[in-house]
Amino acid sequence: MTTLLEPGARVFVAGHRGLAGSAIARALADEGHEVLTRTRTDLDLRDAAATEAFLRDARPDAVVLAAATVGGIMANHRFPVPFLEDNLRIQLSVIAGAHAADVDRLLFLGSSCIYPKHAPQPISEEALLTGPLEPTNEAYALAKIAGVAQVRAYRRQFGRRWIAAMPTNLYGPGDNFDPETSHVLPALIRRFHDAKEAGSPEVTLWGTGTPRREFLHSADLAAACVLLLGAYDDDMPVNVGCGEDLTIAALAEAVAGAVGFTGRIAWDTAKPDGTPRKLLDVTRLNALGFAPRVPLARGIRETYEWWLHARPPARAGTSEYMAAYMAQ
Numbered sequence: 001m002t003t004l005l006e007p008g009a010r011v012f013v014a015g016h017r018g019l020a021g022s023a024i025a026r027a028l029a030d031e032g033h034e035v036l037t038r039t040r041t042d043l044d045l046r047d048a049a050a051t052e053a054f055l056r057d058a059r060p061d062a063v064v065l066a067a068a069t070v071g072g073i074m075a076n077h078r079f080p081v082p083f084l085e086d087n088l089r090i091q092l093s094v095i096a097g098a099h100a101a102d103v104d105r106l107l108f109l110g111s112s113c114i115y116p117k118h119a120p121q122p123i124s125e126e127a128l129l130t131g132p133l134e135p136t137n138e139a140y141a142l143a144k145i146a147g148v149a150q151v152r153a154y155r156r157q158f159g160r161r162w163i164a165a166m167p168t169n170l171y172g173p174g175d176n177f178d179p180e181t182s183h184v185l186p187a188l189i190r191r192f193h194d195a196k197e198a199g200s201p202e203v204t205l206w207g208t209g210t211p212r213r214e215f216l217h218s219a220d221l222a223a224a225c226v227l228l229l230g231a232y233d234d235d236m237p238v239n240v241g242c243g244e245d246l247t248i249a250a251l252a253e254a255v256a257g258a259v260g261f262t263g264r265i266a267w268d269t270a271k272p273d274g275t276p277r278k279l280l281d282v283t284r285l286n287a288l289g290f291a292p293r294v295p296l297a298r299g300i301r302e303t304y305e306w307w308l309h310a311r312p313p314a315r316a317g318t319s320e321y322m323a324a325y326m327a328q
């Protein structure tokens, strides 16, 4: 079978220390590709001139854009400015820089939150721009939609073989486990673990517990990204998910069980629920031969074990706004 990513290709993974980027870098290396990386200290991807200079010099065959300002529902709600501006700037730098450096393949990671709040379920790629967005993450979603548009524009104007993937909610080793700024799954691991250690009888979670979410392990996301780089070349973004969802209340039961917390779960309904449901239609991805491998129960267990072992230092978030907030 012909591949759109030659064996031994040189691939720049932007965001290689993050949840998604670290898994993608591992998967590419396992396939025999050469993975190029730069830390944020070496190269702030919001700096367009520095990013273009790096890409022109490194001349990668492919770029995976997995660097972004990322966070859970409350971080998005409280800090819309970096979620909009950092991400627009990173996308402008990396995507325009990849054009200047004549990069053959580029994969941009968007998010399932780009779709309308009340999109029909499961959400197909055609739902993009058909209705209003969820207010808690509108700024982030608009930046991501701009990224999709930018990739499409380079495809149309310059014939670039560049693509965009829309992952569902991700989790796994290397995630952000800060309970205030993280996504729900690592936040729950942390909250239940801390309560168990402290002997607390109750843990309070956000919202009503009724929203439904789909969770994909980062190793499965990475496998999907490698597949897409080798086999997909179209201007329609591709949803990346496992095709199954559950309520946040059911997720909480599963995480509490994995962690060994046996107390009560309470709900702070003053906190937002966000989108009621965002189950992705993964027909397009599955037609390419994708099948997720990590069942949620095992993924939660292994992620908890990873966190227990690694005890990563708190991540202040990916912007100076969130860092300042976390330092308070």
Ligand SMILES: NC(=O)C1=CN([C@@H]2O[C@H](COP(=O)(O)OP(=O)(O)OC[C@H]3O[C@@H](n4cnc5c(N)ncnc54)[C@H](OP(=O)(O)O)[C@@H]3O)[C@@H](O)[C@H]2O)C=CC1
Pocket: 014, 015, 016, 017, 018, 019, 020, 021, 039, 040, 041, 043, 044, 045, 046, 065, 066, 067, 068, 069, 070, 090, 109, 110, 111, 112, 166, 167, 168, 169, 170, 171, 174, 175, 176, 183, 317, 318
């Ligand atoms: N997590 C999720 O549930 C989902 C994520 N996605 C998308 O996947 C992609 C990756 O997300 P995820 O892995 O979760 O995010 P993480 O926060 O785990 O990782 C983001 C990475 O981007 C890097 N980064 C951020 N800003 C800059 C910058 N200015 N210059 C250089 N590097 C920077 C970070 O560097 P550093 O290590 O220095 O902080 C980090 O390595 C994003 O595009 C996100 O939108 C999509 C759907 C769901």
Ligand SMILES: C[C@H]1O[C@H](OP(=O)(O)OP(=O)(O)OC[C@H]2O[C@@H](n3cnc4c(=O)[nH]c(N)nc43)[C@H](O)[C@@H]2O)[C@@H](O)[C@@H](O)C1=O
Pocket: 071, 072, 073, 074, 076, 111, 112, 113, 137, 140, 141, 168, 169, 170, 179, 181, 182, 183, 184, 185, 187, 188, 191, 205, 206, 207, 208, 211, 213, 248, 271, 272, 273, 274, 275
């Ligand atoms: C990936 C995705 O991530 C975000 O959207 P989200 O799916 O709403 O993200 P979340 O994981 O933070 O929450 C999921 C649900 O869980 C509930 N919830 C309960 N208790 C906790 C809790 O302790 N922490 C968090 N974070 N949520 C909690 C919470 O109220 C919500 O109902 C966007 O930023 C968006 O931009 C995006 O792309």
